Amino acid sequence: GENVEQHPSTLSVQEGDSAVIKCTYSDSASNYFPWYKQELGKRPQLIIDIRSNVGEKKDQRIAVTLNKTAKHFSLHITETQPEDSAVYFCAARREQGAQKLVFGQGTRLTINP
Amino acid sequence: GAVVSQHPSWVICKSGTSVKIECRSLDFQATTMFWYRQFPKQSLMLMATSNEGSKATYEQGVEKDKFLINHASLTLSTLTVTSAHPEDSSFYICSARDLVRANTGELFFGEGSRLTVL
Numbered sequence: 001g002e003n004v005e006q007h008p009s010t011l012s013v014q015e016g017d018s019a020v021i022k023c024t025y026s027d028s029a030s031n032y033f034p035w036y037k038q039e040l041g042k043r044p045q046l047i048i049d050i051r052s053n054v055g056e057k058k059d060q061r062i063a064v065t066l067n068k069t070a071k072h073f074s075l076h077i078t079e080t081q082p083e084d085s086a087v088y089f090c091a092a093r094r095e096q097g098a099q100k101l102v103f104g105q106g107t108r109l110t111i112n113p
Numbered sequence: 114g115a116v117v118s119q120h121p122s123w124v125i126c127k128s129g130t131s132v133k134i135e136c137r138s139l140d141f142q143a144t145t146m147f148w149y150r151q152f153p154k155q156s157l158m159l160m161a162t163s164n165e166g167s168k169a170t171y172e173q174g175v176e177k178d179k180f181l182i183n184h185a186s187l188t189l190s191t192l193t194v195t196s197a198h199p200e201d202s203s204f205y206i207c208s209a210r211d212l213v214r215a216n217t218g219e220l221f222f223g224e225g226s227r228l229t230v231l
Binding site: 034041042043044045046049089099100101102103104105106108 | 147206222
């Protein structure tokens with residue numbers, strides 16, 4: 001089955017700087033890659049997703065890149081703000097078949113004022 | 114957006130008792146719902162895929178007789194933790210896809226249920 005590896009496990013950056021979180025996946029048939037933000041004790045919230053037919057997607061300060069050949073994808077947050085502090089999870093899934101979403105281990109992002 | 118509601122949000126029970134957690138899709142229909150478990154400071158681990166009108170599909174290592182899943186309608190799935198023990202204490206989260214907006218790929222999550230077994 002699918003296995004998703006996420007790095008780093010913790011990340012601390014100064015407010016205004018950029019943050020990058022990286023993930024790799026094992027199932028070459030996976031073609032949907034969402035990123036979730038989870039605050040303590042809350043449900044995960046989708047912040048951006050990308051499908052395998054595109055290499056990059058951007059939404060304001062957040063962008064995701066996908067390298068399907070290398071089977072890795074990354075989350076980029078620019079101009080970070082204190083409210084960006086949270087745990088971020090990447091995930092991967094096949095659009096067909098079981099469609100179950102497999103999560104990475106998570107990255108605890110801390111934005112220092 | 115689509116709303117998934119989970120109840121109860123937290124529950125404390127004695128060891129050996131059973132606890133039922135409900136997951137409802139409030140404004141859409143879901144033939145498939147997914148149950149995840151999350152231990153403190155860890156990732157979401159898929160426990161099982163709940164299919165409306167049929168048996169759930171459990172992930173490797175998850176005991177189907179201990180974690181009973183019922184998906185009796187297109188808007189409701191339940192997870193029952195039977196004979197709960199302290200090691201079952203965790204955050205349980207359900208999720209579902211909106212059939213109508215299935216092409217978006219997005220999974221909608223419930224608020225989660227924090228189970229503490231004494």
